[in-house]
Amino acid sequence: MRLPFFSKRKQEQKKEEFSPSDLAQRQVEQKTKLRSSAKDNAEALQELMGKDNADFTTRELTIPTTPSVEAQLCFCETMIDATALNKQILEPLLLSVREIALRELPGKSVAEKIGRNLLLAGKLQNFQFKDEVLSAALGGQVVLFLEGSEIAMGVELRKIPERAIVEPQSETVLRGPREGFTECLSDNKSLLRVRIKSGKLRFDSFRIGRISENEGAVIYLEGIANPKLIREIKRRIKSLDVDMVADSSVLEKLIEDHPLLVFPTTLFTERPDLVEFALTEGRVGVMLENSPACLIAPANFFDFFKTAEDNYIRWPYTSFIRSIRLLAGLVSIWAPATYIAITTFHREMLPTALALSIAGARENVPFPAFVEAFSMELILELVLEAGVRLPSPIGQSIGIVGAVVLGQAAVSAQIVSPFLVIVVAITSLSSFVVPLFVAERGVRLLRFPLMILGATMGLYGIMAGMAGIVAVQTAMTSFGQPYFAPLAPFWPRTLTDIIFNPPIWMANKRPKWLRPGNRRRQDFVVRDWAQDGENPDGEVDLSGE
Amino acid sequence: MKRLWLAGFLCGTLFFSGCWSKREINELAIVSSAAFDRTDEGWEVTVEIFLPSSSQGAGGGGITAARQAWLAKGSGPTVFTAIRNLTLKVPRRLYWAHCSAIIIGEEVARSGLNQVLDFWDRDPEARRSALLFVYQGEAAQLLTKSFGAMERTVGMQLAGLAKTSKISGYAEVSTLHQFLVALSLPGADPSTAGLVLRPLVEVPGLVATGKKDLKTGTTVTELNLDKQALFRRTKLVGWLDKREARGLLWVRGTIKDLITIQVPGNGEQKIDLEVFNSSRKLSVKQKDGIPQITVQIELGLGLASQESSKELIKQSPSLERKAQIVVEKELKAAWSKACKLEVDPFGFGHLIYTKNPKLWHKLQPSWPGGVAIHWQVRAQVESSGLSLGGPRELEER
Structure with missing residues (x-):
């Protein structure tokens, strides 16, 4: 279908304006019009699909009107609902039209007459070209060719295996909605539409993947998201030339600003409520058919320390736990390196008693602290990886192996010191506190180079390494927006946003760094009742009357 | 591109530097206290080194009567050589940063502390926050003699005493830093606390013979910090x-x-x-x-x-x-x-x-x-x- 060498054409395409029906546009170029013979059309289609292709079916039928009409039904039987096919198409066409005179029906052509009056379908599409028909059939439409008509009609009867809407495993909450996206894009769209019943919510669809022709949607709120941002995201997606995109995480790697670094620059979530929050802030979402995760861009470094529940629990606790998460993020990178540096270079920094117990614990350990720590961290990664890969009944026993064999036995065999086990445990614990880092495990790798720096240059080395990491982060962008935003560039007035999560009636403005089209979120007075002159203290007298 | 190279070079220079003297913590002999005495040939330095508890033994808690320390004595014509000579006896490198107490024998104190102060002030590891004590007698005795102690080492015992003695106000221990500061001021003389071993229980008629318990009869001594040593510049002149x-x-x-x-x-x-x-x-x-x-x-x-x-x-x-x-x-x-x-x-x-x-x-x-x-x-x-x-x-x- 596609020419192997079309780089030239691709460049031409790049110049074109993005349109929702990108695929349709491409197909117009291959102008293979349908013929007037239904049988020819059906055979041509069958040929495109391969003669022996099992899941493609053509069915010949005669519509018993007066005069009767020869027709061909083509569909992918694995993609459609067979009951609906019988009820909505075969029954009206074969049973209920007997003794109806075709010329009495309103409509100009035969196709129009049948389409307008007989087919039980909410959405009816007309096709002129062969490739349109093919992709419609593959997308779950039933295509009807009528003898003598050069126009084919498509009725969407899609039914594909779907799973239920469940709470996403990685983003559970104690309080808040419990629905999550599934792999079905239209379901996901409806989950969002239910939340935002505004015409401003846009799903600009696109297709991606040379072979897979995967459908996707750029989701935003018109007038709130920055139009330049929307254009940029669409431009990036449109310019992609890949075989297939299996998941939105693959798309993320294709469109993000810094694909080579360990830091992610787009958020992702499986929760519609989080997408709703993000959209109303002025961010843009990207969803893909077959992927339950919605990408959200742009994203800030500090966004990765926020969770689904932050908006649902009271703000003091949110702020507290968020600062803990920031601390944990640092600890997960620093802890082993600092242990090495302090025990080998900066013994004087320890309180005497602690220095003694560390020295005592390390008394019979044959390895230097660096080897000890490095190998323990590697072993920890082994345990984690094994736990993730194995099916859950066996996976749980990995934890026991990790804790008992590696923790207990390694200490009593004096291969590692108990202090190190504590350090390693704290490291892994705190790396799992940071919500999105859990999924984005790459950041945890940074502790290995820092351990080497700590072992060769002490705390100085760790600081030098951190300076490098921070320098990279401050230089990073996410879809053009600064990645380290309230810190660099330094915006003192929004600095508190890193930790504090103000109550929603105080968050009157959208985040500055997102540069939304409209910064004002709501009026200054959100809770008008609290301004009420009659009732200044909010006291409600329910007695009497 | 030029700027990128410059940035890369400048960042690279970060890694030409680094911290020094990498040593594993369990390869060190952590000194808890040091006693300085005079002999005919010169100086005698006795160090009390922490015996790190093994991982199994650690964490008992409570009052440990037995000292967990190891003693070594080095001698030489100067303080520095005496300390250097300790390396012939101690299998690990001496580490001074955690040394909390310097014990000076009365004889040394009367003849002047210059050498001790100089060593301590010059050595990069030794801390000026170490506490200075004058012992009425031979300083090494304080480390070798057994007396009722609550802490693991004499050094820790003395550091604790220095804190608690502030409550009574009968003696004030000055750190080496305070001592040196007082020395540097015109018109001020340093002073620090004095130590004395006094019998706690004396069983009359029996001779102290070492580690025997009370039943067989021996003198149990206890450490007292109730004197104040007065110095004229670096020399001890008397007691309060x-x-x-x-x-x-x-x-x-x-x-x-x-x-x-x-x-x-x-x-x-x-x-x-x-x-x-x-x-x-x-x-x-x-x-x-x-x-x-x-x-x-x-x-x-x-x-x-x-x-x-x-x-x-x-x-x-x-x-x-x-x-x-x-x-x-x-x-x-x-x-x-x-x-x-x-x-x-x-x-x-x-x-x-x-x-x-x-x-x-x-x-x-x-x-x-x-x-x-x-x-x-x-x-x-x-x-x-x-x-x-x-x-x-x-x-x-």
């Missing part, structure tokens, strides 16, 4: 006893203690007043060519204990007068002792020096003389704890 030491500490303003006085009108019964806050102000004036130093001490007191059952708090003015007299006596005793030893641990000379350096140079040869000190003590009884009077006897009700 408990009361005199307090006179010194009042002027330094570091005291938090009890003042025991007699109850007015009732000769036998004694009461204690606790010092809650004390402030002192030193001022110097010149009158007829003689510098007049005024020492104003203000004490906020609280009734700490009493024997009688009267509500003594109501007689606070008379209590205050009595307290003032007691404090004044202590001050004067300390000053007269210092004058007798011709040292100035109070730093009055430095006070004159800062106000009038020329006058100080005139006074210096005869210091501490030719000065008039005015002691002004004001005490105020502010509280009486949780009760008003003493335990009431029935008949008094």
Whole structure:
């Protein structure tokens, strides 16, 4: 279908304006019009699909009107609902039209007459070209060719295996909605539409993947998201030339600003409520058919320390736990390196008693602290990886192996010191506190180079390494927006946003760094009742009357 | 591109530097305390090294009677060589940063501390926060002799004592840093606490033979920190006893203690007043060519204990007068002792020096003389704890 060498054409395409029906546009170029013979059309289609292709079916039928009409039904039987096919198409066409005179029906052509009056379908599409028909059939439409008509009609009867809407495993909450996206894009769209019943919510669809022709949607709120941002995201997606995109995480790697670094620059979530929050802030979402995760861009470094529940629990606790998460993020990178540096270079920094117990614990350990720590961290990664890969009944026993064999036995065999086990445990614990880092495990790798720096240059080395990491982060962008935003560039007035999560009636403005089209979120007075002159203290007298 | 190279180069230079002396913590002999003595050939340095508890043994907690330390003695013509010679005996590298106590034998102290101070000040690992003690006797004995100790090492025992002794105010330990600072000031002499081993339980008729328990009879000694050593520059010249030491500490303003006085009108019964806050102000004036130093001490007191059952708090003015007299006596005793030893641990000379350096140079040869000190003590009884009077006897009700 596609020419192997079309780089030239691709460049031409790049110049074109993005349109929702990108695929349709491409197909117009291959102008293979349908013929007037239904049988020819059906055979041509069958040929495109391969003669022996099992899941493609053509069915010949005669519509018993007066005069009767020869027709061909083509569909992918694995993609459609067979009951609906019988009820909505075969029954009206074969049973209920007997003794109806075709010329009495309103409509100009035969196709129009049948389409307008007989087919039980909410959405009816007309096709002129062969490739349109093919992709419609593959997308779950039933295509009807009528003898003598050069126009084919498509009725969407899609039914594909779907799973239920469940709470996403990685983003559970104690309080808040419990629905999550599934792999079905239209379901996901409806989950969002239910939340935002505004015409401003846009799903600009696109297709991606040379072979897979995967459908996707750029989701935003018109007038709130920055139009330049929307254009940029669409431009990036449109310019992609890949075989297939299996998941939105693959798309993320294709469109993000810094694909080579360990830091992610787009958020992702499986929760519609989080997408709703993000959209109303002025961010843009990207969803893909077959992927339950919605990408959200742009994203800030500090966004990765926020969770689904932050908006649902009271703000003091949110702020507290968020600062803990920031601390944990640092600890997960620093802890082993600092242990090495302090025990080998900066013994004087320890309180005497602690220095003694560390020295005592390390008394019979044959390895230097660096080897000890490095190998323990590697072993920890082994345990984690094994736990993730194995099916859950066996996976749980990995934890026991990790804790008992590696923790207990390694200490009593004096291969590692108990202090190190504590350090390693704290490291892994705190790396799992940071919500999105859990999924984005790459950041945890940074502790290995820092351990080497700590072992060769002490705390100085760790600081030098951190300076490098921070320098990279401050230089990073996410879809053009600064990645380290309230810190660099330094915006003192929004600095508190890193930790504090103000109550929603105080968050009157959208985040500055997102540069939304409209910064004002709501009026200054959100809770008008609290301004009420009659009732200044909010006291409600329910007695009497 | 040029800027990128420059940035890369500048970042690269970060990694040409780094921290020094990488050594695993378990390859070190962590010194807890060091004792310095004189011999005929020169110096003898005894170090007390922590024995790191093995991982199984650690964490017992509670009071450990047995010391977990290891001793080594090095000797040489100088302090530095003596310490170097320790490497012939200690299988690990000595590490001085955690050394909390320097114990000086009295003989060394009398002949001058210069070498010890110099070593400590010069060595990059040794800390100036180490505490300085003078032991009345051979310093190494304090490490070798057994005495009732609560902490794992003598060094830790001494560090603890230095903290708790502040409560009693009978002696004040100065750190090496404070000692060196006092040395560097004109018109001030350093002083630090003195240690003494005294018998705790003496079983008469039996001879102390070492590690035997009380049943077979031996002398159990205990460590006392109740003297104040006075130095003239780096040389020990004499000692202050408990009361005199307090006179010194009042002027330094570091005291938090009890003042025991007699109850007015009732000769036998004694009461204690606790010092809650004390402030002192030193001022110097010149009158007829003689510098007049005024020492104003203000004490906020609280009734700490009493024997009688009267509500003594109501007689606070008379209590205050009595307290003032007691404090004044202590001050004067300390000053007269210092004058007798011709040292100035109070730093009055430095006070004159800062106000009038020329006058100080005139006074210096005869210091501490030719000065008039005015002691002004004001005490105020502010509280009486949780009760008003003493335990009431029935008949008094």
